[in-house]
Amino acid sequence: xxxxxxxxxxxxxxxxxxxxxxxxxxxxxxxxxxxxxxxxxxxxxxxxxxxxxxxxxxxxxxxxxxxxxxxxxxxxxxxxxxxxxxxxxxxxxxxxxxxxxxxxxxxxxxxxxxxxxxxxxxxxxxxxxxxxxxxxxxxxxxxxxxxxxx
Amino acid sequence: xxxxxxxxxxxxxxxxxxxxxxxxxxxxxxxxxxxxxxxxxxxxxxxxxxxxxxxxxxxxxxxxxxxxxxxxxxxxxxxxxxxxxxxxxxxxxxxxxxxxxxxxxxxxxxxxxxxxxxxxxxxxxxxxxxxxxxxxxxxxxxxxxxxxxxxxxxxxxxxxxxxxxxxxxxxxxxxxxxxxxxxxxxxxxxxxxxxxxxxxxxxxxxxxxxxxxxxxxxxxxxxxxxxxxxxxxxxxxxxxxxxxxxxxxxxxxxxxxxxxxxxxxxxxxxxxxxxxxxxxxxxxxxxxxxxxxxxxxxxxxxxxxxxxxxxxxxxxxxxxxxxxxxxxxxxxxxxxxxxxxxxxxxxxxxxxxxxxxxxxxxxxxxxxxxxxxxxxxxxxxxxxxxxxxxxxxxxxxxxxxxxxxxxxxxxxxxxxxxxxxxxxxxxxxxxxxxxxxxxxxxxxxxxxxxxxxxxxxxxxxxxxxxxxxxxxxxxxxxxxxxxxxxxxxxxxxxxxxxxxxxxx
Amino acid sequence: xxxxxxxxxxxxxxxxxxxxxxxxxxxxxxxxxxxxxxxxxxxxxxxxxxxxxxxxxxxxxxxxxxxxxxxxxxxxxxxxxxxxxxxxxxxxxxxxxxxxxxxxxxxxxxxxxxxxxxxxxx
Numbered sequence: 017x018x019x020x021x022x023x024x025x026x027x028x029x030x031x032x033x034x035x036x037x038x039x040x041x042x043x044x045x046x047x048x049x050x051x052x053x054x055x056x057x058x059x060x061x062x063x064x065x066x067x068x069x070x071x072x073x074x075x076x077x078x079x080x081x082x083x084x085x086x087x088x089x090x091x092x093x094x095x096x097x098x099x100x101x102x103x104x105x106x107x108x109x110x111x112x113x114x115x116x117x118x119x120x121x122x123x124x125x126x127x128x129x130x131x132x133x134x135x136x137x138x139x140x141x142x143x144x145x146x147x148x149x150x151x152x153x154x155x156x157x158x159x160x161x162x163x164x165x166x
Numbered sequence: 167x168x169x170x171x172x173x174x175x176x177x178x179x180x181x182x183x184x185x186x187x188x189x190x191x192x193x194x195x196x197x198x199x200x201x202x203x204x205x206x207x208x209x210x211x212x213x214x215x216x217x218x219x220x221x222x223x224x225x226x227x228x229x230x231x232x233x234x235x236x237x238x239x240x241x242x243x244x245x246x247x248x249x250x251x252x253x254x255x256x257x258x259x260x261x262x263x264x265x266x267x268x269x270x271x272x273x274x275x276x277x278x279x280x281x282x283x284x285x286x287x288x289x290x291x292x293x294x295x296x297x298x299x300x301x302x303x304x305x306x307x308x309x310x311x312x313x314x315x316x317x318x319x320x321x322x323x324x325x326x327x328x329x330x331x332x333x334x335x336x337x338x339x340x341x342x343x344x345x346x347x348x349x350x351x352x353x354x355x356x357x358x359x360x361x362x363x364x365x366x367x368x369x370x371x372x373x374x375x376x377x378x379x380x381x382x383x384x385x386x387x388x389x390x391x392x393x394x395x396x397x398x399x400x401x402x403x404x405x406x407x408x409x410x411x412x413x414x415x416x417x418x419x420x421x422x423x424x425x426x427x428x429x430x431x432x433x434x435x436x437x438x439x440x441x442x443x444x445x446x447x448x449x450x451x452x453x454x455x456x457x458x459x460x461x462x463x464x465x466x467x468x469x470x471x472x473x474x475x476x477x478x479x480x481x482x483x484x485x486x487x488x489x490x491x492x493x494x495x496x497x498x499x500x501x502x503x504x505x506x507x508x509x510x511x512x513x514x515x516x517x518x519x520x521x522x523x524x525x526x527x528x529x530x531x532x533x534x535x536x537x538x539x540x541x542x543x544x545x546x547x548x549x550x551x552x553x554x555x556x557x558x559x560x561x562x563x564x565x566x567x568x569x570x571x572x573x574x575x576x577x578x579x580x581x582x583x584x585x586x587x588x589x590x591x592x593x594x595x596x597x598x599x600x601x602x603x604x605x606x607x608x609x610x611x612x613x614x615x616x617x618x619x620x621x622x623x624x625x626x627x628x629x630x631x632x633x634x635x636x637x638x639x640x641x642x643x644x645x646x647x648x649x650x651x652x653x654x655x656x657x658x659x660x661x662x663x664x665x666x667x668x669x670x
Numbered sequence: 671x672x673x674x675x676x677x678x679x680x681x682x683x684x685x686x687x688x689x690x691x692x693x694x695x696x697x698x699x700x701x702x703x704x705x706x707x708x709x710x711x712x713x714x715x716x717x718x719x720x721x722x723x724x725x726x727x728x729x730x731x732x733x734x735x736x737x738x739x740x741x742x743x744x745x746x747x748x749x750x751x752x753x754x755x756x757x758x759x760x761x762x763x764x765x766x767x768x769x770x771x772x773x774x775x776x777x778x779x780x781x782x783x784x785x786x787x788x789x790x791x792x
Contacts (some may be wrong), residue, residue, distance in 0.1 A: 111230070145765075349720050
């Protein structure tokens with residue numbers, strides 16, 4: 017992507033849309049049980065916010081601290097998922113047995129919290145993956161492409 | 167902790183693969199130690215799981231403590247335990263080998279950590295396919311293993327990217343067929359749990375939907391396990407991919423899909439007790455026999471060692487569907503023994519190929535002349551692996567053929583006995599040619615073998631010690647599996663559950 | 671009689687048509703991006719097939735409406751949950767295929783399958 021200045025309409029529109037996207041993404045994540053939503057959808061919406069900023073301002077890709085480290089974040093998402101699943105094992109349950117999580121709430125609510133934690137992990141993982149796909153696909157042919165095809 | 171081993175077998179490689187980029191970013195020196203210790207721990211757990219299966223019987227683990235069919239379960243029994251043990255062993259041994267290989271490879275991979283991430287994800291997928299207790303979990307793990315395999319094959323350069331793209335297209339079509347097959351089963355029965363399906367399906371076996379589902383499943387899983395004529399992606403992928411990746415692909419990934427065929431045919435669809443499934447198993451037997459002959463014949467015609475190994479893989483992998491198709495306990499013992507034997511044999515051969523590539527800078531068979539002078543240990547490993555492929559005692563390859571021949575003659579398939587003997591003879595043709603080059607022929611003046619040492623110092627061991635150690639572990643394994651095959655057959659393989667569908 | 675059978679299952683006929691179009695597209699085209707798009711068409715057809723399996727006559731979306739406790743009023747949510755996973759798998763496959771296409775284009779400067787295979791054999 018070349019570093020051409022984008023038009024002012026695009027910039028102002030993105031400045032309005034991106035915060036709304038982020039809030040909507042978190043809303044979709046948390047409302048996964050009550051309305052269509054959940055981890056994957058929230059991850060995609062949150063990734064879209066970052067990608068929209070990159071489309072608007074291509075130089076952002078080079079300045080971003082996270083460009084090469086995004087894969088580490090993409091790995092950490094499902095690790096959160098698995099740690100939630102393993103959390104109930106020391107308390108006598110099987111893997112992913114939410115009823116035995118050590119939370120001071122009623123047993124039925126523990127299932128809700130367990131699923132919420134899992135979905136947070138999935139969201140982080142999906143978001144980081146989609147951003148990393150966008151970054152690496154857009155980076156080939158850039159002036160500072162490292163040259164190796166991997 | 168001990169009670170959670172079935173889920174830990176999948177979780178440990180998965181956690182390792184996902185945490186590896188973060189570990190590499192924050193503490194780069196710990197990456198290799200973290201990876202190898204996790205894989206070694208996983209191997210120890212696999213051994214413990216097998217011991218539990220042999221002493222106490224199949225192990226069912228309920229995720230979330232929800233009873234099936236509402237919940238997902240992981241099942242370890244004799245056949246799946248064997249596959250898991252083989253996958254865990256090969257993952258560890260190849261990870262030992264890979265580090266030295268990549269350090270010396272000139273056209274080396276830049277992003278090596280990402281290679282190990284994909285490699286460990288492949289191991290996760292393979293172990294998950296073996297342990298899954300319902301057919302949709304099987305799909306998820308099939309895709310984890312396959313997508314990692316596509317990525318890791320493409321890491322070999324420009325040609326490998328195209329071979330990986332073809333593998334991706336064919337593999338995804340196969341996964342789509344598989345998904346359609348389980349959709350039809352779900353439409354007819356409403357459940358996805360394998361144990362429940364084995365009870366619900368027998369009255370429905372005459373319906374066209376179940377027949378279509380059987381066809382789709384066999385096509386999908388057959389493509390992924392390189393059954394002839396669905397093998398077209400294999401030669402290119404094996405020729406151009408990086409050696410450690412292809413070693414794991416050929417030894418563990420292809421086999422686990424044959425295991426999935428076995429699981430579907432006998433547990434879900436009822437085995438030889440149902441006429442439709444019996445006909446499907448007979449067709450599987452014909453295709454497997456065709457694959458054995460085709461692979462052996464094509465391997466003779468190759469000049470490049472890598473492509474010869476690819477066709478040899480097609481031939482040897484088809485032994486497992488042959489054993490599954492015959493259906494007697496001896497034949498299934500032969501198939502399970504082939505899972506063990508071929509893994510170690512092919513793994514050793516691929517490691518030798520990598521050594522050839524590093525030291526002699528070529529993989530042409532003609533350039534192997536006089537290799538025994540400069541690489542004595544590798545040549546010895548090559549000789550033992552070749553004997554195992556051909557089927558000479560006391561290597562395990564002989565006992566595989568013996569069990570399969572016994573099974574075939576018990577079930578009345580005399581022509582399969584002929585196919586097996588013929589395949590041994592064809593293997594002998596091309597392997598003796600290689601052994602002749604390695605041991606007997608003198609190197610030409612100014613030829614490769616006489617002068618080059620690659621990036622390695624001229625004095626000192628022929629290859630780095632971890633690579634030699636990995637090769638020797640596998641050679642010892644080949645001989646141990648051969649000598650111990652009687653013990654294995656009596657104690658472990660007799661527990662393989664045919665769910666009432668086998669021929670006695 | 672055959673018209674009645676045909677029209678009561680028309681959704682399945684359409685899904686089958688979509689599937690076969692995808693399959694045929696993959697065989698027919700030699701351009702790799704078109705093959706990828708045809709593969710996506712096949713995957714979409716299978717996802718639709720699963721979703722149709724859960725439908726009931728007069729069913730509503732399986733999000734609990736307070737007061738509506740009759741199980742037959744809700745569409746079966748299990749295929750929808752399964753297909754979420756399948757969609758994510760398709761996303762990863764498409765992502766990785768696009769990455770391969772970029773590498774292939776950079777290496778060979780063409781995306782035509784027959785041309786690449788001709789060059790690989792020489």
